[in-house]
Amino acid sequence: MLPFEEDAKAATWIANQELFQRDPELLKVAEHIRGLDRSEERFAAVLRDTIDQLLNGEATGRYAWKQLFKTEKTHAGTLVEINLQREFRFDDGSDVNDHPMDYRILGIDVDCKFSQDFGGWMIPPEAMGYLCLLVWADDYKSRWSAGLFRVQADWLNTGGNRDKKLTVKAEHRDKIFWLWRDAKLPENVLLHLPEATRNQILLKGSRKGQKRVIELFRLVQNRRIGRGAVRTAAQQLDYMARLREGDGRARTVLRKDGIVIAGPYSKHQAIARQIGAEVPQRGEFVSFRVVEAQPHHADRPRVELDGKYWVLATPDDPAEEAPRLPKVANESDA
Structure with missing residues (x-):
């Protein structure tokens, strides 16, 4: 406090x-x-x-x-x-x-x-x-x-x-x-998004849950996203599966564009805190884009992952594949 x-x-x-x-x-x-x-x-x-x-x-x-x-x-x-x-x-x-x-x-x-x-x-x-x-x-x-x-x-x-x-x-x-x-009150992210952005996420039609979750974390970065928003986007009982690493799933797809998704786990929270991103709390997730640290990034906050140093990307930084965040146990219970 x-x-x-x-x-x-x-x-x-x-x-x-x-x-x-x-x-x-x-x-x-x-x-x-x-x-x-x-x-x-x-x-x-x-x-x-x-x-x-x-x-x-x-x-x-x-x-x-x-x-x-x-x-x-x-x-x-x-x-x-x-x-x-x-x-x-x-x-x-x-x-x-x-x-x-x-x-x-x-x-x-x-x-x-x-x-x-x-x-x-x-x-x-x-x-x-x-x-x-x-x-x-x-x-x-x-x-x-x-x-x-x-x-x-x-x-x-x-x-x-x-x-x-x-x-x-x-x-x-x-x-x-x-x-x-x-x-x-922890924010209801979908409620507070501009209507145009919300419509890009909440795509109409069945069997689009994975696409909706990917767009949620692509379009809403460095902002705490609660489980309720993920559930609403996925509209599936196994909504947490849409987040994990795997072919076509959010973490794998977005990582190719340099975007990582941190969850409410101590290792992920420490990474978000160290790099200067929003820190997810209980039942929350935060996505943010990273790039490998270069001399022009000067003294910006950075974190070491996979033997390299990473910083939060700016709009001027070209996209590059991001590292994997550490694995955590009982992810579905967070």
Whole structure:
């Protein structure tokens, strides 16, 4: 974590001292969640994977939230709740007023509510007086937030829907303790590409999965590409096979043009970092073009592969065949 991020975190906790004094259970749960190993990275990955799960690109070819059916959007909250519990292994919550709370964290019941619209969390009346984990993610903004909120009647809007669920009043959102606020959501690359580029990748027709994957990594270089984008391009269950070395497959085809594909493996991450490329994280891949280092490349960052030194290519560098990246085990599990 960078120093300014540590300072921002400290400032947030200091600003909420009054809230913590009034609600020691909230502080206890907040410290536990923030203290979990790589909690922010894992939370963001769960949200990315859940949105991709809803889009189901390998079967549908969809890449945007607006392409979901209304019933699928409604189901998003349940999937977020389930996937967070699987990732962090929260215990099941208690039954409260015939309402099963989602989690029990350090003996404290917590309900989980997700909304793609900030402030749209629908809180059931049975959760009155209990803690809620409020989660928001927006794929178009590539941002997400998660905070803890003690449900109190005077902090909620009156009315509600036919299930009598209520929302937090805008003026009382300061009662939410933000574990993470406007954090970066791993990018949905296909969603944010220019339409012309996206159309070059998402070719129409069957049996074009390999071609689509090759074009994805050819046209989208030095940018982190998640598994969801690869699945959507391949539209096949064995989408990872489209990436590997082999006749006609992406790594072999693109290597001839000088393009390598780094995955979320320590050896590949080290190479990307050393050469100055974007570094793939969990469930991500990055393609970038390389050329053998020459005197005119001066002191540009370089990496040794196959007994030669390589640098990131510029548009002026002619294409030349790239070296193979080191083999890794369990590539399909990344």
